[in-house]
Structure formats: C-alpha cells, structure tokens
Amino acid sequence: MxxxxxxxxxxxxxxxxxxxxxxxxxxxxxxxxxxxxAQALGQNESVQDTMKRLFGDKPIKDGAAVIKLDLPLIAENGAVVPISVNVDSPMTPTNYVRHIYVVADKNRIPLITRVTLAPEAGRAFMGANVRLGETGDVRAIVEQSDGTLLLVKREVKVTVGGCGG
Amino acid sequence: MSDIGKVRLRIPSSIKPGDVVQVRSLVIHPMERVERDAQGKIVQKNYNYINKVIVTYLGKTVVTFDTTQGVAENPFFSFTFKATDPGQLKVQFLDTTGGRYEGTVEIKFS
CATH class of the missing domain: 1.20.5 (Single alpha-helices involved in coiled-coils or other helix-helix interfaces)
Incomplete structure (x- = not known):
C-alpha cells in the first residue's frame, strides 16, 4: 500500500x-x-506590415502643417540619433493628441516607440534618442483623439548603422 | 554595469503655475539589441530592454512611452506636462526582465 x-x-x-x-x-x-x-509591439517585419498592423486600412492624411519632426539630416552614428516630434494641438480634453508613433522604415523592427499622451501633458511633444539601422525614411504618425491619423516623414542619411540586429 | 537603472531627471530651474514644462529624463540601461547567429537567424532569448516608460504627475499618468529595441542605449526621453499644482513628478522605467527603475522630482513654484 x-x-x-x-x-x-x-x-x-x-x-x-x-x-x-x-x-x-x-x-x-x-x-x-x-x-x-512588448514583443508584439515591435516585430521583425517590413514597414508596410507594421503600418498595416497598427493602423489597418484607415486613411492617413499628410500632417506636414501641424507636425514638426525634428531630427538630423545626416546621422553619423546610427546608434544614437536624437529625434523630437512636436504637434500643434490645443491639448484640451476634447481635442488632443492621443498617440505619437515613431517608425523607421529601414529598421528590422520598424516601430521604435508609441507615445501615449493625456491632455495634462499640455503640449503634444516627445523627444528620444533612437537607433537607425541604415539610411531611410523616418515617419512620425500622430493619432488624434477623434481618430484622425496624420503622417510626416523625412529621410535620414546614416553613416554608421546602429541596429546590428 | 552596476549603474543600470540610474535615473536622471532635469527640469527647468524656475517653474510658474500653469507653465507647460519640458522634462528631460535619462536612464542608464544596456537596451540589448537583437542578436543573430552565423546563419543570420535571430537568437531567441529574452532581450533585456526597456519596454515601458510611465510618467505620473500628482498621481495621474500624463505620458506613457511603449518602446522597442529601436531606442538607443542609455535611453533619453523628453516630454512635457502642465504644472498646475506643486507635487511629485515620477518617471518609471520598466524593462523586459521585470526591472523597475524610477526617478522622482518635486515640482515647486518659484
């Protein structure tokens, strides 16, 4: 037993x-x-797939009038590239910028960051140091509280890539 | 490496009530990048990088960053908030190994 x-x-x-x-x-x-x-947020995929995954088929308008994307024309060191995004928005509880996405087209993980803002932020602004793998476009996509998507992009020349992976 | 998680916050020296204040934050962190083997295949492991940054002011979340490995080593973030009352501004960094690093600064009006 x-x-x-x-x-x-x-x-x-x-x-x-x-x-x-x-x-x-x-x-x-x-x-x-x-x-x-987090693993799902950034994946090894092409930038087209990233955009489709994040925004589906929603129309994305040109946001050059309201979005100021500030980053160097030539990044000597791709490992540290300062970027800032400033959006012209009243930031009131009824009309504010909900998300700012930063996407680097040529990175193997294109989505770099998604910033979630509350109206208390006062200004739709974000700044960060990012990595860029090679010369290519960098996009900033802004999602406003009413769901409107706005996009700006700029090419950055990268002398030494900083992504490795 | 012992410096991992050291957080530095910088705010302007003088803040007036109602100002929109820009804060600069920095944390010492390796932000491991994706590794590949000789065949170019991705090495599967739990990479140690910061995947969330949470900014709270007076106990309310103001800004959140969801980040991937596309953010540089020793990440630097800047953001703004509207200073309405004196109180605590807290920035928390969360990494994929469960690490949580935070920095606080008292917002005072002068």
Whole structure:
C-alpha cells in the first residue's frame, strides 16, 4: 500500500517536473508573461506590415502643417540619433493628441516607440534618442483623439548603422 | 554595469503655475539589441530592454512611452506636462526582465 502511494507520488512529481521544463522553454521563446505585449509591439517585419498592423486600412492624411519632426539630416552614428516630434494641438480634453508613433522604415523592427499622451501633458511633444539601422525614411504618425491619423516623414542619411540586429 | 537603472531627471530651474514644462529624463540601461547567429537567424532569448516608460504627475499618468529595441542605449526621453499644482513628478522605467527603475522630482513654484 505504502509502496503504491510512493510510486504514484513520484510519477506525479515527474510529470509536473516535465511540464515545468516545457513551460520554461516556452517562456524563453516568447519572453516572460509581462513582456508578451512588448514583443508584439515591435516585430521583425517590413514597414508596410507594421503600418498595416497598427493602423489597418484607415486613411492617413499628410500632417506636414501641424507636425514638426525634428531630427538630423545626416546621422553619423546610427546608434544614437536624437529625434523630437512636436504637434500643434490645443491639448484640451476634447481635442488632443492621443498617440505619437515613431517608425523607421529601414529598421528590422520598424516601430521604435508609441507615445501615449493625456491632455495634462499640455503640449503634444516627445523627444528620444533612437537607433537607425541604415539610411531611410523616418515617419512620425500622430493619432488624434477623434481618430484622425496624420503622417510626416523625412529621410535620414546614416553613416554608421546602429541596429546590428 | 552596476549603474543600470540610474535615473536622471532635469527640469527647468524656475517653474510658474500653469507653465507647460519640458522634462528631460535619462536612464542608464544596456537596451540589448537583437542578436543573430552565423546563419543570420535571430537568437531567441529574452532581450533585456526597456519596454515601458510611465510618467505620473500628482498621481495621474500624463505620458506613457511603449518602446522597442529601436531606442538607443542609455535611453533619453523628453516630454512635457502642465504644472498646475506643486507635487511629485515620477518617471518609471520598466524593462523586459521585470526591472523597475524610477526617478522622482518635486515640482515647486518659484
């Protein structure tokens, strides 16, 4: 009787152990549970796929009148490229900029960042240091609170790429 | 490497009530980039990079950055907020290994 119980217990523990190994393996591939979203946010894909994934078939208008995309014409070092996006918006609770997306066309992971703003930000502004893999367009896409999408893009010449991956 | 997670925040020296204030933030972090093996295949592992930056002012989230590996090492972010009342501005950086680094600054009017 005792023997039987021992065997059962061992068998159960063994199965559990195997399961946890499988789970750990899966975790390595997909990342820790908390990071699943982030992995989905930036993927290895072409910029067309990124745009389609983020915005579907929604029309994107030219935003040159309201968006000021500030980044160098020539980036000597692609590993650190300062970029800033300034959008002309009243930032009132009824009319504000909800998201600013920064996308680099030639990066293997095109989506660099998505900024979520609240009206309390006062101004639709973001600045960051980004990596650029090679010479190509950099786009800034602005999503306003009413769902309107606006886009501006500028080419940046990159002397030394900074993405590696 | 022991400096990972060191956060620096810079605000203007004088702030008046109602000003839209630009804040510059910097965190020391490696922001690991995607590695490839000799065949050009992506090495599957949990890359350590910051994937979220949350800015809260007076307990309310003002700005959130969702970032990927396209952001440079030792990332620098700047953003604005409208200073309405004196209080705490907090910037939290979250990375893919569960690390959480934060910096706070007291907003005072002068």
């Amino acid at each position: 005792t023997d039987d119980q021992l065997v059962t217990r061992r068998a159960v523990l063994g199965v559990l152990g195997a399961l946890s190994v499988v789970a750990a393996g899966g975790g390595l591939v997909t990342g820790a549970p908390g990071t699943a979203h």
